[in-house]
Amino acid sequence: MKVIATTRKAQGTSASRRLRRADKLPGIVYGGHEPATPIELEHNPIFYALRKEKFHASILTMELDGKEELVVLRAFQMHPYKPQVMHIDFQRIAADEKVTMRVPLHFSGAEESPAVKVDKAIISHTVSYVEVQCLPRELPEFIAVDLSKMESGMTLHSKELAVPAGVEVVTDVVVASVIAPVEEEVTVAEGEEAAEAPAAAEAK
Structure with missing residues (x-):
């Protein structure tokens, strides 16, 4: 550009x-x-x-x-x-000196992961970019993040990302984590309990 x-x-x-x-x-x-x-x-x-x-x-x-x-x-x-x-x-x-740059992350595959398909969990993206160091000609436009292998309880760190040859991730941060689904408790409203009490008495 x-x-x-x-x-x-x-x-x-x-x-x-x-x-x-x-x-x-x-x-x-x-x-x-x-x-x-x-x-x-x-x-x-x-x-x-x-x-x-x-x-x-x-x-x-x-x-x-x-x-x-x-x-x-x-x-x-x-x-x-x-x-x-x-x-x-x-x-x-x-051109012959390494630079430190923020590179955006492109996430994919979350819907195919066991965490989402089997456990109905949510995969949270905790950052949208990582800092890398490399020569200018080796700088990637973005880093692809494959979430298809994520399972419940897993977290993915930036140091685990697959990056092109010559590119080094500078800091180790959490990139994505699996959030377990929240189970909703079904409660009976007080009004419904009051209505059910006379009905139970009549049945006796």
């Missing part, structure tokens, strides 16, 4: 306001062996890109003043109530 930006000459709160009124987005790109660079981008392409899962977990190509470099999205700020991105941060990366 490609991001087109230009170096932002004017800085400060007033300058950022003027940019936003012109449908521009202020931001910054930092890291690598170069100083942090204030940038400006077209607002709408970034606004719609942020809606895509891939934009948050991919190595991006930034064309800055006509020169291309690899970056990743690190942070962004939204307006409290308007559909507007206020600021965005990117980090430079090198």
Whole structure:
């Protein structure tokens, strides 16, 4: 995915306001062996890109003043109530250096698991992404999580996930767990008990 930006000459709160009124987005790109660079981008392409899962977990190509470099999205700020991105941060990366990134999880197979089919339990997804470390070219778009083998009482940890070669899961967290079904107790309402008492007396 490609991001087109230009170096932002004017800085400060007033300058950022003027940019936003012109449908521009202020931001910054930092890291690598170069100083942090204030940038400006077209607002709408970034606004719609942020809606895509891939934009948050991919190595991006930034064309800055006509020169291309690899970056990743690190942070962004939204307006409290308007559909507007206020600021965005990117980090430079090198093709031969490992990066640490959040990668989304795609769950499947829960309905086929013994926990759901046999025991009528529920499989809870406790996280929607995990942090991984790898070279930029090895970064997966997502990690598939197969829940079809889950049984009652089981929990699935991130370190147990099947990940591509060269990819390492950084932290060990619970990814999914089986929640046992709650048995509902059938109680007789007080009014029904009162009605049943005379009927029982008459029967005698």
